[in-house]
Amino acid sequence: MNLSVIICIMTTLLGPTLGKVIMCYFGSWATHRPGKGNFQVSDIEPSLCTHYIYAFVGVTAEGSIHLKNKRDHLPTHGEKNDIEKFAALKKRNGAVRGLVSIGGWAGTDGFYLVVNNATLRAKLVKNAVAFLEKYHLDGFDVNWDYQGQTGGVDLDKNFVELVKELKEAFVKKEFLLTAAFGTLKHHGTRVYDIPALIGNLDYLIVMSYNLTTASSSNVVEHHAPMFPASNQKPNATLMQNNVKACVDFWLKSGAPASKLVLGLPLYGKTFTLADASKTTPGSPSAGPGRAGPYTREAGSLGYNEIYEKQLSGKWTTVWDDKRKVPYAYSGDQWIGFDNRRSLAVKINYAKKHGLAGIMIWNIDTDDFRGTCGHGRYPLLNASRAALNSTAVIQEEIQEDVQDSNTP
Numbered sequence: 001m002n003l004s005v006i007i008c009i010m011t012t013l014l015g016p017t018l019g020k021v022i023m024c025y026f027g028s029w030a031t032h033r034p035g036k037g038n039f040q041v042s043d044i045e046p047s048l049c050t051h052y053i054y055a056f057v058g059v060t061a062e063g064s065i066h067l068k069n070k071r072d073h074l075p076t077h078g079e080k081n082d083i084e085k086f087a088a089l090k091k092r093n094g095a096v097r098g099l100v101s102i103g104g105w106a107g108t109d110g111f112y113l114v115v116n117n118a119t120l121r122a123k124l125v126k127n128a129v130a131f132l133e134k135y136h137l138d139g140f141d142v143n144w145d146y147q148g149q150t151g152g153v154d155l156d157k158n159f160v161e162l163v164k165e166l167k168e169a170f171v172k173k174e175f176l177l178t179a180a181f182g183t184l185k186h187h188g189t190r191v192y193d194i195p196a197l198i199g200n201l202d203y204l205i206v207m208s209y210n211l212t213t214a215s216s217s218n219v220v221e222h223h224a225p226m227f228p229a230s231n232q233k234p235n236a237t238l239m240q241n242n243v244k245a246c247v248d249f250w251l252k253s254g255a256p257a258s259k260l261v262l263g264l265p266l267y268g269k270t271f272t273l274a275d276a277s278k279t280t281p282g283s284p285s286a287g288p289g290r291a292g293p294y295t296r297e298a299g300s301l302g303y304n305e306i307y308e309k310q311l312s313g314k315w316t317t318v319w320d321d322k323r324k325v326p327y328a329y330s331g332d333q334w335i336g337f338d339n340r341r342s343l344a345v346k347i348n349y350a351k352k353h354g355l356a357g358i359m360i361w362n363i364d365t366d367d368f369r370g371t372c373g374h375g376r377y378p379l380l381n382a383s384r385a386a387l388n389s390t391a392v393i394q395e396e397i398q399e400d401v402q403d404s405n406t407p
């Protein structure tokens with residue numbers, strides 16, 4: 001075999017992104033958004049991500065998989081429901097993997113009841129396999145937001161058990177099993193048998209965002225800064241509420257980098273400033289920012305909404321060079337968000353530490369229509385390019401020097 005043949009095979013196997021994964025969540029509720037924010041399964045571009053994850057399906061108290069979104073139940077007058085349309089993405093790109101995510105917040109369904117009961121867990125495992133077979137999907141993602149809360153330590157132990165049982169059933173079918181975790185700094189090592197957990201997962205997705213929000217903080221702060229600001233005291237909560245700390249937590253806990261996937265937010269978290277003249281991070285907050293026209297949720301805005309606001313010209317955008325993320329303000333409204341530059345910094349960090357790749361939450365808040373003049377999906381596309389690029393970003397090198405000097 002000559003060199004060009006080998007290179008050709010390598011390129012085919014590794015794809016355009018050097019063998020890294022790009023896992024993209026589709027929030028099925030985006031199909032109900034109004035106007036230009038309305039996002040249908042047909043808006044998904046199947047060539048941009050390696051894995052697409054449908055969020056969320058529920059779990060009933062009997063251990064069945066439950067379709068939460070109204071559109072998942074659409075009539076069958078020849079029309080496919082959204083799960084079927086989602087699964088059909090693979091027809092447009094055979095290399096793509098389609099997963100569904102179960103879980104979400106405590107109290108939304110019977111998930112935690114099922115996790116705590118071995119009989120029901122066995123039912124859930126059986127139903128999960130049947131669900132994937134029925135829809136020709138490739139795997140399950142478990143979104144575990146309970147973490148030592150609702151059901152305490154036992155619940156988390158039983159969760160590790162569920163992951164093991166799912167894995168045993170999935171291995172035979174070659175289904176993928178992933179799980180997404182938020183910040184575990186306060187109880188991660190205490191409640192989880194981390195090696196057992198990780199051993200049974202194909203990928204562990206780090207939800208490195210929503211770290212500081214208007215409901216958790218009385219000062220404005222970016223929800224997903226790459227680094228802490230250097231004036232923050234070590235061990236202080238803010239010191240830990242950054243992407244570096246999230247990744248480092250899992251690496252130090254023994255997670256192999258090759259299974260870790262870095263979560264990137266395509267939205268911002270917003271605040272209402274208590275004093276419109278005080279706009280730097282750490283300034284007093286009067287609560288969440290006003291809801292946007294599409295996502296309609298106080299305290300956050302999709303990137304598509306942020307971009308439209310910035311185009312209105314009334315916003316001031318600042319690059320925070322300590323945290324390596326941008327923020328923007330106008331009047332009493334303040335947004336901490338990510339743009340192509342901050343995403344490139346985070347992706348650089350992921351590459352430097354040999355992570356498996358990146359996760360996008362979520363594709364439906366990118367500028368998927370391309371109305372802002374940078375093509376369709378500008379953030380996702382730029383993230384792909386950054387993941388693929390061999391260039392080293394100068395900014396991060398500087399920050400590492402500064403970081404190692406931090407007491």
Ligand SMILES: *[C@@H]1O[C@H](CO)[C@@H](O)[C@H](O)[C@H]1NC(C)=O
Pocket residue numbers: 117118119120
């Ligand atoms: C577990 O669930 C089964 C089936 O619903 C039920 O019969 C059993 O009592 C439950 N076990 C516990 C310990 O709750």
Ligand SMILES: *[C@@H]1O[C@H](CO)[C@@H](O)[C@H](O)[C@H]1NC(C)=O
Pocket residue numbers: 234235
């Ligand atoms: C700060 O964190 C370090 C490392 O985790 C730990 O060794 C030290 O005891 C902590 N200090 C305080 C004051 O909590």
Ligand SMILES: *[C@@H]1O[C@H](CO)[C@@H](O)[C@H](O)[C@H]1NC(C)=O
Pocket residue numbers: 182207209210267297299300
């Ligand atoms: C983070 O915030 C976004 C935007 O509000 C929301 O869609 C998502 O569910 C949140 N995720 C977690 C894990 O808090």
Ligand SMILES: *[C@@H]1O[C@H](CO)[C@@H](O)[C@H](O)[C@H]1NC(C)=O
Pocket residue numbers: 374375376378381382385
């Ligand atoms: C995506 O990024 C590539 C560079 O990696 C660029 O050539 C291409 O035009 C972009 N696509 C769109 C739709 O903007």
Ligand SMILES: *[C@@H]1O[C@H](CO)[C@@H](O)[C@H](O)[C@H]1NC(C)=O
Pocket residue numbers: 016017384385388389
């Ligand atoms: C990835 O990098 C290769 C080599 O530098 C380039 O040919 C290819 O277009 C890049 N792909 C993307 C998606 O940027």
